[in-house]
Amino acid sequence: MSLTALYDLPAPAKLNLFLHVVGRRPDGYHLLQSVFVLIDWMDTLHVELRPAGQISRSDLGAALPADDLCLRAARALQAASGCRLGAHIAIDKQVPWGAGLGGGSSDAATTLLALNRLWGLNWPRSRLLALGLQLGADVPFFIGGRDAWVEGIGEQITPIDLPAASYLVLKPPVAIPTQAIFSSPLLSRDTALTTIAVFLADKQRFDKNDLQAAAAAYSPEVSQALKLLEQHVGSGRMSGSGSAVFAEAGNHPGAEDGFADPRQVLATLPVGWIGRLCRSLEAHPLVDWASD
Ligand SMILES: C[C@](O)(CO)[C@H](O)COP(=O)(O)OP(=O)(O)OC[C@H]1O[C@@H](n2ccc(N)nc2=O)[C@H](O)[C@@H]1O
Ligand SMILES: Nc1ncnc2c1ncn2[C@@H]1O[C@H](COP(=O)(O)OP(=O)(O)OP(=O)(O)O)[C@@H](O)[C@H]1O
Structure with missing residues (x-):
């Protein structure tokens, strides 16, 4: 049986236990060292297949900007993969934005993980990480999916084990x-x-x-x-x-x-x-x- 919908997909927020700015790239982006920790404050996404290639979103919680990061992530994956399928994403937004909690980045990461499965693309994580970085510096961490030591502008991710807190x-x-x-x-x-x-x-x-x-x-x-x-x-x-x-x-x-x-x-x-x-x-x- 083919997969047509994925419900109740979590998009957890993060905390930066510390954050050092250690330099700047020629393009203006800042080089960081930080430890990112996933926390149980989260948005929830419901992702449904749309056969004709259209991509849409509806808001179940707080209202998001029209062209939000879920839509941008879905369109980016569709363009990069050449996939002809579409999706509708219903999002229950619970994590506040402009908060430093990475909620939008997590939504984008969850969208990429969900559509990689729903569209049957089977991209490896490394390819999703590279696409995620184009959407935002925090997106690769959420695709990595584990507490991590993070460097570069956010793309160099080393998983670390930390005690529960x-x-x-x-x-x-x-x-x-x-x-x-x-x-x-x-x-x-x-x-x-x-x-x-x-x-x-x-x-x-x-x-x-x-x-x-x-x-x-x-x-x-x-x-x-x-x-x-x-x-x-x-x-x-x-x-x-x-x-x-x-x-x-x-x-x-x-x-x-x-x-x-x-x-x-x-x-x-x-x-x-x-x-x-x-x-x-x-x-x-x-x-x-x-x-x-
Ligand atoms: C502060 C952190 O949340 C730490 O986790 C992130 O570094 C921010 O990541 P983000 O929100 O995903 O940021 P992006 O959406 O990629 O970038 C927003 C803007 O912040 C600046 N920016 C971002 C990340 C970075 N390492 N250096 C930067 O200078 C850039 O001017 C960029 O145009
Ligand atoms: N799905 C989304 N959820 C939250 N914000 C979004 C979303 N899509 C687009 N945005 C826009 O992205 C901006 C940043 O949102 P986000 O929650 O990722 O960042 P943040 O809280 O500043 O966290 P960080 O700086 O750690 O990435 C907001 O100004 C918001 O308008």
């Missing part, structure tokens, strides 16, 4: 355009290169996001969010180019370290803020959908 994630009511942060005069681009071995030997020391100062200057809500975390759970840092900030939640059970239970922070958030207690994922639930 819980995170308190706060999203202030502001969306930050990534490009505005990378072009900020406040951005330092010369953090010294490090290695996975150094990171693994002393993870706690890696808590710096080089994009944070520029994002805090762009949006006072980022500073406010970091202050909230500092007051309630001791420390916090930003993910990606913001505006979401996070702290490890597992180490703050309450009274004994003098900080509140993270759930109490969620109960006292200002109007318009979103907060979630998230767990890390072992892998993208569709990680096996691409062969190496």
Whole structure:
């Protein structure tokens, strides 16, 4: 029996445990070193085959821009593969955008994984990764599907095993355009290169996001969010180019370290803020959908 639809496909968000800007390419893109972790805050996609080649989308959750990353991913795969089939993608958008959580990139990655299967293309992961990079610097990580040490502009991915963790994630009511942060005069681009071995030997020391100062200057809500975390759970840092900030939640059970239970922070958030207690994922639930 041929495959005509794929339902309830997860598109999980990510956190950058740290993010160093270590240089700049001649085309202006920034060279990074970062550890990306998948979390259980996710969008859900339903992808149906359309025989006549048309590609369309409908929004089940928050409304997306007309030409969103799912549509762009589907069209890019159709063009690159020469496939004559089409698809309808219904998306339940739950991950906020302009948050540094990579939600749009994850939607694009999930679309590529789904259509690779639905259209019977059987592209290897390496080919999907290269196409994904054309859609956004974060897309290859989500196609890789595992927590990773990430370098280059996002295309050099080395999977790493990290212990399971819980995170308190706060999203202030502001969306930050990534490009505005990378072009900020406040951005330092010369953090010294490090290695996975150094990171693994002393993870706690890696808590710096080089994009944070520029994002805090762009949006006072980022500073406010970091202050909230500092007051309630001791420390916090930003993910990606913001505006979401996070702290490890597992180490703050309450009274004994003098900080509140993270759930109490969620109960006292200002109007318009979103907060979630998230767990890390072992892998993208569709990680096996691409062969190496
Ligand atoms: C900040 C991160 O989220 C870290 O995970 C990513 O580096 C951003 O990845 P992304 O949102 O997929 O970014 P893209 O959509 O590819 O790029 C948006 C814009 O950000 C700038 N950009 C992005 C990534 C990068 N390594 N250097 C850059 O300078 C470029 O001006 C680009 O036009
Ligand atoms: N499916 C989608 N989901 C979210 N945003 C989308 C989508 N398609 C297009 N966009 C646009 O892409 C922009 C960035 O969205 P996305 O959620 O990937 O980035 P982000 O939150 O800034 O995370 P990061 O910087 O880590 O990639 C938004 O301004 C949004 O308008």
